[in-house]
Amino acid sequence: METRQQLDHQQNLDENQRETLEKYDNESRFRVFDNRKIALVVAGIAIILSIYHLYTSYFGTPPTLVHRSFHVAIVLALIFMLYPPLKKAKRNTLPWYDAILALLALSTSVYIFMEYDSIVNRGGLPNTWDLVFGAILVLLVLEGARRVTGWGLPTLAILFLLYGLFGREMAGIFRHRGYEWQDIVNFMYVTNEGVYGTAIGVSATYIFLFILFGAFLQKSGMGQFFNDMALAIAGQTRGGPAKVSVIASGFLGSINGAAVANVVTTGSFTIPLMKKIGYKKNFAGAVEASASVGGQILPPIMGAAAFIMAEILGIPYSQIALAALLPALLFYLGVIVQIHLRASKEGLKGISKDNLPAVKQVMKERGHLLIPLLFLMYMLFFSGRTIIYSALLTIIVTVIIAMIRKTTRMSLRDILEALENGARTALGVAIACAAVGLIVGVATLTGFGLSLANAIVTLGGESLLLTLMFTMVACIVLGMGLPSIPTYIITATMAAPALVQLGIEPLVAHLFVFYFGIFANITPPVALASFAAAGISGGNAMRTGFVSMKLAIAGFIVPYLFVYNDSLLLTNTTFGEGVLVVFTSVLGVMMLGTAAEGYFMTHINPVLRILLFGGALLFMNPNLMQDVIGFSIIAVVIFFQWIRAKKEGVASLRAI
Structure with a gap:
């Protein structure tokens, strides 16, 4: 039973794996307080944020600006309490200056709550205090994003702010009339187009609830269930551990939407197993990286990106999930085919049956945890209820179903920890969405998105293929080092309009840019998922990235094919044609x-x-x-x- 013991032991990340996660995932570099009172305060704020979102999902939200400002303010406050300003800063205390920044963050929402009627009545004409609190918000969002996501996203946001200020000095198609600082700050703070725009609106509704749903699933033991089921199904086959990695990482990636975290948590036991049966270091790391990234294109949840796409395009979620299903399965089929052939070529075997769990036993112990997922699919596809309400009910069902067996039953402490973990996990996506709001806000003010689309179309000339290639490169560059959700929002704003201009259906265009935006995680030179996998496998980071790209080759080609023939998305086809x-x-x-x-x-x-x-x-x-x-x-x-x-x-x- 060595393999089972190894898996059980590695469910908890050891010190080396924790260091790997922190190296490639800024969201993992949070504080752990020695002072219990401070820890309880932080946990309490996180739990309050989760309860607030559960409450508003059933009873409705306050006015949009108030709701979104509250979401951003609490997120920022938690970030300044949890994340130190520097990598080498102490992580066991809360400095006075971060406490002040947390209070300043809260003040930006308190001001909107108290002055909401006056803000509305002024009709976009700011007073001095609007500009003061707006400037505070912009600076706090930039600093919060830097702490959690690294320099990439805030640097891009700063460049866009500078573009908004000095665009009149530019030549060519990107020149615009220019805006004053107060115009930009006002637009970002007291409208629903800047920081409080669509990106943070989706974060404050769909994304938060589905991250919370994932936290409850994890607390119930769903992660263990996926791992054990993958082992039971594929562990004994040729090259079994690699196939286990693909199955487990695909399911987990669809739910949590965090490629790097998925690589480290799942890869901490699948990569050593792959190496043990004979897979080379770079290949083992590449399998985990490509499988983890692919989870974000896999329905039903797609890392919550499908819900944002539905919001932006104004079409039903079910239509997006159906369209994304076949391409995602083709992606994973392409990975598994290469894994199997590599095992055949090198004469690799699977894991001994004696060291594997039985499907029947896994289903007996944790199979009931599939019920919440099936219930979610029913609610999303057949119930006719809203996505938010469906998520709320599914969280409740998860808690109830977990009570069936003692091994999955959640105590009050477990529920509170799930509420806290859900809020803490949502911080990275939420602050990224807020920073993306700065980018999208400037793009809206200046018309940059249309200008970029025109530039891409001009470069491509009359060739659709060239335009697609330029768009692919732009998406990969825009997605470097960013989480999948803000990556999609940026590429949907900047790159998708170029394809729509050429007559491509909006859904097809958005899926195209989404694919290549998230594949930046396995595309050198900034392939964070591949680099994290190499950190675990001991392989070469760049080589692991290139092998990841080879394994994901279907994902790089299928988007081109469904642009030319959208029957791959199973849209506008009969049953026979679909088969x-x-x-x-x-x-x-x-x-x-x-x-x-x-x-x-x-x-x-x-x-x-x-x-x-x-x-x-x-x-x-x-x-x-x-x-x-x-x-x-x-x-x-x-x-x-x-x-x-x-x-x-x-x-x-x-x-x-």
């Missing part, structure tokens, strides 16, 4: 993975790999003639590989 699309695209991805790995029964020569790659693209763009060509390529490759394997004395298809 054909699924069949041909699955074959295409299997060919793509085979071409990437260069192995089938035995090594594939370069000419056949190129042929397979071309055939894969033909299959994933359904057409009768292309399908015939694709089947012919498959037949040719199988024939040549069988002949070559026979000559080399390699086992035939049983080795695959």
Whole structure:
């Protein structure tokens, strides 16, 4: 039972893994107070924030500006109490200056609450106090974002603020009439377009509740259930630990939407297991990184990004989840195909059955925890109730269902800890959304988004392919070092309009930019998920990043294909057409993975790999003639590989 003991032991991060998480994930560098009273105050504020959001999800929110300002103020206060200003600063005490910053953060919401009627009556004409508190808010948001997300996002926000101030000095299409500091501050503070814009609006509703839902699931033991079930299903197969990593990380990534944290928590036991059966360091780290990032494109939750997309596009969530389902499954199929072929090529085995849990036993112990997820899917797809109300009920159902067995039952202390953990986990996304509000606010004021879209279209000329490629590069650059949700909001504002201008459906355009925005996490030179995985595996960070990209090759190609043929999104198709699309695209991805790995029964020569790659693209763009060509390529490759394997004395298809 060595493997089971190893897994149980590594559920709690050891010191080295904690250091790895803190190195690549700023959100993990929080304070742990020696003073119990301060710790209780911080925990109490976090719990109050969670209870407030649960309350407003059922009884409704106060006026929009008041609601969003309260959300931002509490988030900022918690950040200044929990996150030190420097990496090497002490983390066991609360300095006086951070206490003052927390109070200043609260004051920005108190002012709006007390002066709300006057602010509305002034109709956008600020007085002195509006500007004072607005300036305080802007500075606090920048500093809070720096502490939690690092320098990348606040630097981008500062550049946009400078662009808003001095854009009149620029030449060309990005020039605008320019705005004064007071105009920008007023727009950011007392309107629903700046800091309190759509990004923070979604954070204060959908995102917070689903992060809270994830906290309750984790507290009930859902993470353990996913790990054990993945082990039971795939652990014994060829290259089993790698497949376990893909399954567990995919499910967890869909719920928590945090790629780096997912890499460290899941990878802390899957990566050592992969190395133990013979996978190389870089490959083991790349498997975990690509699987963790892919969770954010996997329905039903997609790391909460689907709900933001629904809000921005004004379409039902169910339509987005359905459209995203097949591409996400194709992504994971591509990863698993390469994992399996690598194991076949190197003669790697799975984990002994004696060291694995049984499916029946896992279901008996924790299978009831699937009920909240099934209930959530029912509420989202069939109940007709709002997303917020669905999330609230699902949290309640989670607590009730967890009571069924003693091993998952939550005490009052567990519930309070889930409320606290949910609020603390939401801080990173919330402050990122607030900082994104500064960026989007300036883009709205100046028309930068339209200017960038025109620039991308101009660079692409009349070529849709070139425009897509420029958009892909822009999304990867914009997504470097950022969480998935703010990445999507930025790319949706900056890059998606370029594709819409070319006549591409908005949903297709938004999915395209979302894919490449989150894949920045595994794309060097700033591939944080891959770097974190390399930190655990002991591999080379850059090489792990490039191997991650190879494993995720389907994710880099499928977005191009659904732009050219949206049947891959299962939209505007009949049932028969949908079945054909699924069949041909699955074959295409299997060919793509085979071409990437260069192995089938035995090594594939370069000419056949190129042929397979071309055939894969033909299959994933359904057409009768292309399908015939694709089947012919498959037949040719199988024939040549069988002949070559026979000559080399390699086992035939049983080795695959």
